[in-house]
């Protein structure tokens with residue numbers, strides 16, 4: 001039985017009273033904060049890391065998901081504004097439609113450090129107040145209405161009161177604490193996609209390395225296995241790095257997949273991070289010794305946020321399904337369009353589910369309905385990003401950075417409208433929301 005301790009009740013300072021509080025400053029949270037502030041709402045954004053961007057920056061993801069349906073651009077609005085500005089700063093490639101099996105162009109390479117600075121600027125210009133290194137730990141409820149959140153940071157424990165809250169934590173932390181019905185992982189067994197840790201290597205001749213590893217990969221893998229059984233230092237799996245890069249002398253590594261772990265469990269997170277760092281270090285030294293092009297290479301950084309693909313999600317007014325995604329279904333309450341294959345990453349090693357890696361047909365994109373951002377049972381709350389309401393496979397497609405930012409834009413716009421119209425988000429006229437999104441350049 002879990003031992004428990006009863007905390008003393010205590011008074012805590014109210015550090016802000018705003019129209020909209022946005023929890024989590026990843027792609028979804030930033031999209032929401034920007035949209036709500038640009039609608040004239042007073043907004044506070046709370047982020048537990050020291051920068052905005054979530055997995056896109058702290059997680060060191062270096063490729064934005066697709067913006068197109070393989071034939072035309074179908075995602076604009078704030079995510080498009082972000083990528084266009086990065087391109088102007090020589091920090092991304094401009095997304096262009098191409099078949100799904102051309103990874104160098106399907107994914108959009110970008111510089112995570114440039115994104116950190118850009119998001120700071122955009123948030124400041126929109127007039128959002130941000131608190132970094134601030135963890136949202138609890139909720140302020142009045143019956144089933146969310147009235148604010150409790151935060152912890154260097155200034156202590158405080159409350160932020162808000163007329164509407166957007167949960168952009170990726171893990172539906174706020175929704176779960178508020179008592180909204182949530183699920184975890186895939187429907188059949190609750191298992192979640194594997195986690196990993198990204199790292200960056202500099203001073204590498206990637207062209208040489210790519211050519212060599214392509215020709216000798218099986219040989220390198222055998223050698224690593226032999227070394228390991230002889231108690232030598234070798235990686236569990238040889239990593240060759242991603243090849244759609246902005247610069248030829250650096251690469252990012254998406255390190256080994258950790259299966260059967262839970263990104264909302266502190267012990268799992270800790271263990272996976274430590275093991276992944278050790279594996280990254282082994283891989284670096286193995287490659288330096290054996291692969292031409294690595295002679296001067298050094299480890300530039302490991303990510304400060306563990307790469308968590310899937311955890312808790314809300315059960316919303318609508319649950320997006322695999323069938324909706326593959327059929328390119330439209331909804332009257334669609335708030336953006338998206339198109340990416342079913343990126344489930346093998347939940348169980350060796351298992352290959354029927355839909356894993358399945359692409360959409362060229363020219364097919366699906367709508368994400370507003371109802372899938374509206375949790376059941378809790379009022380004054382919207383949820384955006386990878387923890388929106390969808391099945392395991394549907395979330396595996398819509399979890400990409402541009403789609404999460406687009407969901408955030410819709411949630412932030414809806415939150416500001418809900419405050420302005422004095423209506424709960426659940427009762428917001430969908431035509432009003434969609435008109436605002438269209439005027440913001442969103443493709444519906």
Ligand SMILES: Cc1cc2nc3c(=O)[nH]c(=O)nc-3n(C[C@H](O)[C@H](O)[C@H](O)COP(=O)(O)OP(=O)(O)OC[C@H]3O[C@@H](n4cnc5c(N)ncnc54)[C@H](O)[C@@H]3O)c2cc1C
Pocket residue numbers: 023024025026027028029046047048049052053054055056058059061062063064065066107134135136137168169170171173195196197254305306307308309384385386387399400401402404
């Ligand atoms: C290994 C891996 C590779 C990927 N590759 C790609 C790719 O190539 N292209 C692509 O487009 N997408 C990729 N993705 C998916 C994408 O990065 C994420 O799904 C996306 O960033 C999710 O956005 P989000 O805003 O919902 O959540 P996140 O990016 O997870 O952001 C959530 C933010 O909330 C903060 N937070 C969490 N809890 C709290 C709390 N309680 N209080 C305060 N702050 C909190 C976190 O620090 C974080 O900044 C990848 C993901 C992983 C894990």
